[in-house]
Amino acid sequence: MPATCSVVIPTFNAAHVIGHQLGALADQVDTPAFDVVVADNGSTDDLAGAVDQWTDRLDVRVVDASRGRGVSVARNVGIERAQTDRILICDADDVVAPTWVRAFADALDVHHLASGPAETVSLSGPSAGWVPIDQLSTGLYETWGGRTYGLGGNTAMRREVWERVGGYDEGFPAGAEEIDFAWRAWDLGYRFAYVPDALLHYRIRTDLRGVLRQQYNSGRGTATLYAKFRPPEVVPKSALRRAHHELLLLRRFPWRGSGDARRMWLTLMAFEAGKLTEARRLGCPAP
Incomplete structure (x- = not known):
């Protein structure tokens, strides 16, 4: 058939x-x-x-x-x-x-x-x-x-x-x-x-390095998406607000949290790093 x-x-x-x-x-x-x-x-x-x-x-x-x-x-x-x-x-x-x-x-x-x-x-x-x-x-x-x-x-x-x-x-x-x-x-x-x-x-990478790489690439893709389409409803953060945002993320490290909580924080940071790195490469603000 x-x-x-x-x-x-x-x-x-x-x-x-x-x-x-x-x-x-x-x-x-x-x-x-x-x-x-x-x-x-x-x-x-x-x-x-x-x-x-x-x-x-x-x-x-x-x-x-x-x-x-x-x-x-x-x-x-x-x-x-x-x-x-x-x-x-x-x-x-x-x-x-x-x-x-x-x-x-x-x-x-x-x-x-x-x-x-x-x-x-x-x-x-x-x-x-x-x-x-x-x-x-x-x-x-x-x-x-x-x-x-x-x-x-x-x-x-x-x-x-x-x-x-x-x-x-x-x-x-x-x-x-x-x-x-x-x-x-x-x-x-x-x-x-x-x-x-x-x-x-759906299979998420089961090793931390693979998960971080996956999230880093997702951050890169998000920055590329913004650079390509520039949606008007997205207002990029100023340099001062961006720095404040990143400092807040750093302060949220779960010192007293579980190992899984620390891994979750690392994946968030990997996403942010990918987004900022790609935005800088493309010469556009990070969303």
């Missing part, structure tokens, strides 16, 4: 975890026919061997997405190579719920763009408490001006959206590239629909 939707998985050196995601896709409930495109962004591990183990249960193939580095490149190549015009995007290190494909396939009958909830505890353990992300989301994420977006690794869209938006910006820092895509889609009149049954089990 021909595929009616395509699952795109941008991937880099994920041979050790992608089996969990492919297994979840193989176990989908009441699902329409779909194909899976693993977009390899230049992996040096045995990704092909890990994927080959699932070819008897999934219509899955690996495509070369190494023409540039980054998740946006891999997503764009994966979407280009997908067999259908209905695109479902997830990441190699996460795990989708059994109703994920069906929920998104049904949503795309009505909507052009959709996302669903994310749960962080089951794959992340204690590190789920280190970052300022809801451990179980209950709606779309919101940015400046009430603009909403979905996680890049839990997105469904019709191909025409991707084409009209111009794909994911391959020069955008990882960490907010999906917000950039959502803002450009918003300007064209596309709005995310929220699909409660499209649940994603």
Whole structure:
């Protein structure tokens, strides 16, 4: 039976975890026919061997997405190579719920763009408490001006959206590239629909260094987003207010708090550092 939707998985050196995601896709409930495109962004591990183990249960193939580095490149190549015009995007290190494909396939009958909830505890353990992300989301994420977006690794869209938006910006820092895509889609009149049954089990880095790097990149992406769009409702802090803000953050170090409280403080500081560093590089105020 021909595929009616395509699952795109941008991937880099994920041979050790992608089996969990492919297994979840193989176990989908009441699902329409779909194909899976693993977009390899230049992996040096045995990704092909890990994927080959699932070819008897999934219509899955690996495509070369190494023409540039980054998740946006891999997503764009994966979407280009997908067999259908209905695109479902997830990441190699996460795990989708059994109703994920069906929920998104049904949503795309009505909507052009959709996302669903994310749960962080089951794959992340204690590190789920280190970052300022809801451990179980209950709606779309919101940015400046009430603009909403979905996680890049839990997105469904019709191909025409991707084409009209111009794909994911391959020069955008990882960490907010999906917000950039959502803002450009918003300007064209596309709005995310929220699909409660499209649940994603999201993996936060389980080592502190990885979490800090992730938050630093998110800060860089936030600064880039402001520099690119300059939303009028955002008033950057003056140099004096910025210094006061950073001093307050430093004073909030939880000297008497738990180890998790200190790790949470460090992730906040990593986000601020990324934001300030990228704003300085771009020559614009930090939001």
